[in-house]
Amino acid sequence: MILHILLLTVFWVVANHFLNKIKNLPPTPFPTLPIIGHLHLLKKPLHQSLAKISARHGPVLLLKFGSRRVFLVSSPSAAEECFTKNDIAFANRPDLLAGKHMGCNYTSLVWAPYGDHWRNLRRIASLEILSTNRLQQLSSVRIDEIRSLIRRLYRNQNQIVDMKTAFFELTLNVIMRMVGGKSYYGEKVMGAESEEFREIVAETSQLGGASNLVDFLPVIRWTGYGKTEKRMLTLQEKREKFMQSLIEEHKTKMGSDDEYKNKNLDGQRRKSMIEALLCLQESDPEYYTDEIIRSLMLYSWLSTQYNRLFYLLSTQYSWRVILIAGSDTSARTMEWAMSLLLNTPDVLRKAQAEIDNQIGSDHFVDESNLVKLPYLRCIINETLRLYPAGPLLVPHQSSEECKVGGYRIPRGTMLLVNLWAIQRDPTIWEDSTKFRPERFEGFEGVRDGFKFMPFGVGRRSCPGEGLALRMVGLALGSLIQCFDWERPNKDMVDMTERSALTLPKAHPLQAKCSPRPGMLNLLSQLSNLT
Incomplete structure (x- = not known):
């Protein structure tokens, strides 16, 4: 039973890795684990940990923080592309609990969606x-x-x-x-x-x-x-x-x-x-x-x-x-x-x-x-x-x-x-x-x-x-x-x-x-x- 679970997990990790490439998604550090994604890679302080990951895998990466996709950018050129050509596309905030309970149900200036x-x-x-x-x-x-x-x-x-x-x-x-x-x-x-x-x-x-x-x-x-x-x-x-x-x-x-x-x-x-x-x-x-x-x-x-x-x-x-x-x-x-x-x-x-x-x-x-x-x-x-x-x-x-x-x-x-x-x-x-x-x-x-x-x-x-x-x-x-x-x-x-x-x-x-x-x-x- 344990062997079957292990084999399924390995198959899921490998299949998910190649599927990301087929979909033309940004590079993703291997492996992406079920449920937790890349959380196991992070250490404190977070910005330094992410900087080391980017230095190893590249300035644009797609990570998984649990169930959330995270696009990590660590270069001026990629940041420029995000905030010029794609500025409207990235003008929203993540829908987190803090925005719901402390941001007036996402209606405050900090949390309100772009509109x-x-x-x-x-x-x-x-x-x-x-x-x-x-x-x-x-x-x-x-x-x-x-x-x-x-x-x-x-x-x-x-x-x-x-x-x-x-x-x-x-x-x-x-x-x-x-x-x-x-x-x-x-x-x-x-x-x-x-x-x-x-x-x-x-x-x-x-x-x-x-x-x-x-x-x-x-x-x-x-x-x-x-x-x-x-x-x-x-x-x-x-x-x-x-x-x-x-x-x-x-x-x-x-x-x-x-x-x-x-x-x-x-x-x-x-x-x-x-x-x-x-x-x-x-x-x-x-x-x-x-x-x-x-x-x-x-x-x-x-x-x-x-x-x-x-x-x-x-x-x-x-x-x-x-x-x-x-x-x-x-x-x-x-x-x-x-x-x-x-x-x-x-x-x-x-x-x-x-x-x-x-x-x-x-x-x-x-x-x-x-x-x-x-x-x-x-x-x-x-x-x-x-x-x-x-x-x-x-x-x-x-x-x-x-x-x-x-x-x-x-x-x-x-x-x-x-x-x-x-x-x-x-x-x-x-x-x-x-x-x-x-x-x-x-x-x-x-x-x-x-x-x-x-x-x-x-x-x-x-x-x-x-x-x-x-x-x-x-x-x-x-x-x-x-x-x-x-x-x-x-x-x-x-x-x-x-x-x-x-x-x-x-x-x-x-x-x-x-x-x-x-x-x-x-x-x-x-x-x-x-």
Whole structure:
């Protein structure tokens, strides 16, 4: 009996392999096992494991993650073909449980299929929430929170600081103040509402570590893995209740506050994102429902930098679905950048010299100054090249059959672009693993063809790109301007990556800072402010 099963399995594997060739499908690593497909090949971190598979089998591959077909792309030319000629075909998202239970049944901006509804949500996000004008109106929020961080660092000078926590709390405060006008972290932030928000953030992080094989192996839906669905539903209920309370609070204020009645909201006062969306609701209540506003608020919170809400994380035989926040990706970009600067003090000194020459020490860096700091931008680009916040970009799914590289890609195939592998490819980048910001000198924009695309490309590229660059640029520029930085000891900062979709450091960054002599006057004035 066992021999018969073994022979049938071997026959199935071999027949399936040759059938793929007959169908003109992309190359497939041999063997593809029944039920689990290629899951047995994956190790952590996933992007590195996939890069090794591509190096061995080719830059375009068709894999099986359990029951799902996955088209893996690891070359700029194949990525270009996916996001130009086949951009519409790959404009959808995979239908995962996170999109059903935490994406309003696939109607949110992150999860909605490509079509009229998604285009309208994208337009609202791009024009009403993340437009240049809206970001400029709310620039004081970012400045205020970064100055608050500088004040805390100044008061704790020459002490070891947990920079991971500092960056994470900074970014979440900025996002929530832009969304609803309130911050939830800090020395003076207390109360039941803050505690509730922090609990939601903590539960989101915990759910991110929960196993959920159901998306890839539906046969286990009724085992213990199915409990993740219930946890998703419970968490989403809490998040929607919290966001709805903010909406109701703003509705009450907008209906009673003379400041709202007597001033032109488009020009004379800064609107939070909730206020802007509620103004749209007044003009078109049929479309701008509270549900739409909640989904866009959650998008702003969870997807500041990359509009992704899930993915697979692997150990050799263990899989996770990761729930990640955009605030997390921005904070981690800052953490990687500071880690790189601490390991290359000559680059840090060059960045400080640029700020001294272009900005001086009589005022703090602000967002309008960033255009004068091209080397700082080079540092950010080089950080995003080496440690992209989304090493596998945002997964797409084909809505129709198409061809890439001459191969047939069936409808319903998940597309993964291994950006981490492309941006470290030694055939494309000289000294590809070295931190060399100078390679981006004279470089305009944030893309270089399809070999450098940290914010994605195509119809579903990140609309939060402008906010991310402002936030990261202002934070790093301010910290470089105000302080001299050093490692807690003589050891180099450990740059090991931990396995997760936002590419966190395995060991959180700790650092020490001391005020730069030329900045003491400004820092002492800032410290005296309450």
